[in-house]
Amino acid sequence: MGPSEEVKHIRQILLAPLACPNQCARMTTTKIYAIAIASLTAAFGCFAQTNATNTKGSSAPYNEGPVWTLTMIKTKTGLADEYLKQITETVKPVYDEEKKQKIILDYKIMNGEASSPQDFNILILVEYPNWAAFDNLRDKMDPIVEKVMGAEDQRRATAIKRLDIREILGTKTMREITLK
Secondary structure: OOHHHHHHHHHHHHHHHHHOHHHHHHOOHHHHHHHHHHHHHHHHHHHHHHHHHHOOOOOOOEEEEEEEEEEEEEEOOOOHHHHHHHHHHOHHHHHHHHHHOOOOOEEEEEEOOOOOOOOOOEEEEEEEOOHHHHOOHHHHHHHHHHHHHOOHHHHHHHHHHHHOOEEEEEEEEEEEEEEO
16 A cells, blocks of 8 residues: 555545444443554654754854863974973873873974964864863873873972973863864
């Protein structure tokens, strides 16, 4: 039975009591079940069609992706390589462990020329799966940092040493987007 024949059949079942009021009493359980099934099928069809039109989500011209923190660093003249050596021994193992534990998705370090004396020449990017990844982040990171970089006194000494070769100009947290 094709869709149009099925609709005709359902229409006949639904309109039968109006055509012959005496037959209303004779409506069998089968016809009641047929009406119920037809109603549920129609309702499901409407629901599925509504969901199909809503699957595209937001009307924004982009899709949301992971979240990145960007740290802009300005090293003192001639000391960029020294700074990169230091973070290879300390920051890199922390990021590698965080990546291994799936706290972060990835990290990247960019090195280039500053466009002015006030500009950064190193950019550190850390990729998180979403904004929720920042919930209780310190509870997850502190044990890794302590394991790799030592106790708080040792970490403080390293941070003070870095003040002589670099300045953190700022940090931003931004969501990656993909244009539709």
